Amino acid sequence: MQTGRILLAMTCAAVLAGCAGGDTPQLMNIRSTSAGPDEFGILPPKPLEMPADLAQLPEPTLGGTNRSDPTPEADAIIALGGRPGAGAGLDAGLVNHVSRYGVAAGIRQTLAAEDLQWRRDNNGRVLERLFNVNVYYRAYADQQLDQHAELWRWRQRGARTPSAPPPKENE
Incomplete structure (x- = not known):
């Protein structure tokens, strides 16, 4: 009888440990909550250029913009x-x-409703409702792009991929 209670207690502890909130991927939350820099807010300046006529240059104003500011x-x-x-x-x-x-009028609401229905049809939402488990990634796993395979496919066709990491030695 004592062994059964210990086994039940260990099982409950394991289940509760699995429900502990950890770091959730922030892919679905595009609003930054950190005080760090916003990588999408950093824009490189436009290249400097010399106008044909210097009279075309605007009068400088304190706090104003200049011709090399990104727009x-x-x-x-x-x-x-x-x-x-x-x-x-x-x-x-x-x-x-x-x-x-x-x-399409109301496209955002339509897409949100279709997404919710897709996840209900493919994952039941029981895990989400009962245990607060996010099944978003599992629902769309079949539609996920394998970035490494796609990069390899483009490289095999001779496409230049300068922003991607260089190929590994064994590729």
């Missing part, structure tokens, strides 16, 4: 065919270009 929003608008600074509202040319194949 990612304006650069994206130009890349998509719009005009930066077209007014307080949205640039009509940009809106027309990005919505040329149609716009």
Whole structure:
């Protein structure tokens, strides 16, 4: 009888230890809670350039911008065919270009509902509800991209991959 109680106590302890909260991967939480630098907020400056006429240079202002300051929003608008600074509202040319194949109303809510249904159908959500276990990664495991295999595939086809680590000696 004493052995059964000890075995039951050890089993309960093991189950509770498995439920202990650890470091959860932050992939799904894109808001940083740390005081460290934001790697997406660091943008390299534009290259310096000499204007044809020095009279084109704006008058320097304290706390103002300069020609080498990065302007990612304006650069994206130009890349998509719009005009930066077209007014307080949205640039009509940009809106027309990005919505040329149609716009689905309520797309965020639709995707959230479809994602929830996908996870319910594929993982039951019992673990999430009863034991507060996140099954997000398990639900999408079949759709996960193997980054090393994909890198190898591109290298085999002769594509340059300068931002990826160099190939290993045995590859």
